[in-house]
Amino acid sequence: MLAVQIKAKEEILPLVSSKRIFIFECLGCHDVYYPVEEAQKLIDSIDQEIVGRATLDYLCHADYDREYIKAYAREIERAEVILVFSCGVGAQVVSSLLDDRKVYTCCDTLYLAGFQGLTAKEFDCDQCGECYLNYTGGLCPVALCSKNLLNGPCGGSQGGKCEVDPDMPCVWQEIFDRLAGLGQLETMDRLGPPKKWNVSPA
Amino acid sequence: MKTKSNLERVLESGHFAVTGELGPPASADAGVIRKKAKLLKGNVDAFNITDGQTAVVRMASWAAAVMGKEEGMDPIVQMTCRDRNRIALQMDVLGISALGINNMLCLTGDHQKFGNHPAARGVYDLDSIQLLRMVRDMRDEKRFQCGDEMAVEPRLFIGAAENPFADPFEFRVPRLAKKVEAGADFIQTQIIYNLDKFAEWMKGVRDRGLHERVKILAGVAPIKSLGAARYMKTRVPGMDVPDSVIERLQKATSKEQVSREGINLCVDIIKRVREIEGVAGIHLMAIEWEEVVPEIIGAADLLPRPVFAE
Structure with missing residues (x-):
């Protein structure tokens, strides 16, 4: 079962102001709780040109996503911002495949029990219910930083590796690199507030 | 002055500040604290008491700080997010202020994997930056993190660490x-051996004002x-640690000579960082080697330390 909730338009609208938009929407999971009406309401509140919208299955699967991206290549090319309506895994996979594009998630993932997405091993979602991907270039520090840091790398990040395990990449180095590539390093200056650990039932 | 901190007073009066560091024992031995505090007294303006550094169980920082205070010193309580959630952190902040402690250092903390209880669960409810904001709001807004107001606020001079050498x-x-x-309010840096890189970082610090x-205190050891x-x-x-540092120590012919050269190197680094615009003091970490602190501070021409009338 999957349960997501749609983010408040106050979080999304500043990200899409005067930009052409492409929308990915995922309805893949069995037993999915995907709030169709709220999603449509958020989309309706966006006063920008929507150049394309793809409603698909299993955005969490990178192989599928490569095909989707090919199929919608022209629309995606025209878009300045890609909005993803899916669980955190789907949003991370799309971000990783379109790592030179601004990809934002419109959902907070609350629950993924029993079905962790098809590439959950590489793209972890902790179902924290307060999705952070819009501030991190689509890479999740909640799931992938050893200290759950929300304000950038600690003093132990060296050579792209985490001090806790030399085989593990420092996700904040990866976030820095991706935001640098997107010309969005100022996002790193944001003071990330304390997380609400009580949002998710998971 | 935001607080009664001696460190704040030294910095605000324009003196080049000196802080030291005291590691509490991995036992209930109060004597160790008192002995180390006596070694530091008169040589530093304030001293950090580590909070389970490298994630090894040691006496609580606040408890050791109370003993340091009793020895007539100005302790800086280190507080990490590794072992406490926001509830426990705020309780400790209230407690140390009520006990008369004037300074704290906000840290995320060394990961539990490196310590003697690697099976422990790390907390990391907040990170160091969120902790800083929370303590500042407690002091300046008289508010808890949840927004509730308090009657008497903690009066703490608030520090943080920064590592110019990390990626x-x-x-x-x-x-x-x-x-x-x-x-x-103040920053203590990672230990500096690569002066060029530190100078480059300080230039970036100055460029942004x-x-x-x-107040930036350069870390030395x-x-x-x-x-x-x-x-x-x-x-x-x-x-x-640049190769040149290793080579300098390698030239020494005996163990004693290496230690001597290590002290000389430390004094040289203090003199060099003091020349860098924007460095307000040093943080000397002579961990488990506290007895050399007076010699180093003296050789660096930083004695006597300023004393203020009550």
Whole structure:
């Protein structure tokens, strides 16, 4: 079962102001709780040109996503911002495949029990219910930083590796690199507030 | 003056500040604290008491700080997010202020994997930047993190750490800016051996005017042996020990000579960082080697320390 909730338009609208938009929407999971009406309401509140919208299955699967991206290549090319309506895994996979594009998630993932997405091993979602991907270039520090840091790398990040395990990449180095590539390093200056650990039932 | 901190007073009066460091024992032995405090007294303006450094169980920082206070010193309680959630952190902040402690240092903390209880669950409810903002709001807004008001606020001079040698280097000045924005009054840096890199970082700090908003204390430490130097160079994450440092120590002919050269090197580094615009003092970490602190501070021409009338 999957349960997501749609983010408040106050979080999304500043990200899409005067930009052409492409929308990915995922309805893949069995037993999915995907709030169709709220999603449509958020989309309706966006006063920008929507150049394309793809409603698909299993955005969490990178192989599928490569095909989707090919199929919608022209629309995606025209878009300045890609909005993803899916669980955190789907949003991370799309971000990783379109790592030179601004990809934002419109959902907070609350629950993924029993079905962790098809590439959950590489793209972890902790179902924290307060999705952070819009501030991190689509890479999740909640799931992938050893200290759950929300304000950038600690003093132990060296050579792209985490001090806790030399085989593990420092996700904040990866976030820095991706935001640098997107010309969005100022996002790193944001003071990330304390997380609400009580949002998710998971 | 925001607080009764001696460190704040030294810095505000324009003196080049000296802080030291005291590691509490891995036992209930109060004598160790008193002995080390006596070694530091008169040689430093304030001293940090580590909070389970390298995630090894040691006496609580606040408890050791109370003993340091009783010895007539100005302790800086280190507080990490590794072992406490926001509830426990705020309770400790109230407690140390009520006990008369004037300074605290906000840290995320060394990961539990490195310590003697690697099976422990890390807390990390907040990170160091969120902790800074929370303590500042407690002091300046009289508010808990949840927004509730309190009657009597904690009066603490608030510090943070920064490592100019960690990656990505380009984020190390912006990260300092975040800590200043969050509420840091003073910063203690990672131990400096690579002076060129530190100078480059300080240039970035000055370019953003951060040295005018926060007091920066340059981290220094004497090296006791070649083994320690090599260990720091290769095994300690976030440490930058240039080859020239190892080579300088290698020229010494005996163990005693290496230690002597380690002390000389430390004094040289203090003199060099003092020349860098925007450096407001040093933080001397002579961990388990506290007896050399008076000699180093003296050789660096930093004695006597300023004394203020009550």
